[in-house]
Amino acid sequence: MATTARKNRVSPLNSFKNILLSNQVFPFVLTFFVLGLLFVLFRMKGVELDYKITAVNNDIEKVVLDNKELKAKRARLLSVKRLRKMANKYELSQPKQRQIIVLPK
Numbered sequence: 460m461a462t463t464a465r466k467n468r469v470s471p472l473n474s475f476k477n478i479l480l481s482n483q484v485f486p487f488v489l490t491f492f493v494l495g496l497l498f499v500l501f502r503m504k505g506v507e508l509d510y511k512i513t514a515v516n517n518d519i520e521k522v523v524l525d526n527k528e529l530k531a532k533r534a535r536l537l538s539v540k541r542l543r544k545m546a547n548k549y550e551l552s553q554p555k556q557r558q559i560i561v562l563p564k
Contacts, residue, residue: 478484535541
């Protein structure tokens with residue numbers, strides 16, 4: 460008689476499985492699971508893109524700074540004072556009028 464009483468009892472785990480896998484509840488559970496998974500995936504992709512955007516912005520800032528430094532160096536190298544000093548060093552003088560050739564554009 461004790462064995463028949465055990466057979467009639469339904470474990471809570473089995474009843475939960477029956478409810479979860481029933482034809483009415485399973486589609487909702489599956490839908491929410493898929494939507495949750497998609498939300499997490501899109502969120503991860505957004506974070507990944509934010510990291511890439513930050514890296515590109517840092518690269519842009521570095522290139523802009525390098526460009527400014529190069530422009531300053533160019534200005535120093537082409538300064539009139541430096542050019543006159545180099546001209547004296549290599550014994551260069553102003554060209555005469557007949558030495559100047561104008562090229563048409």
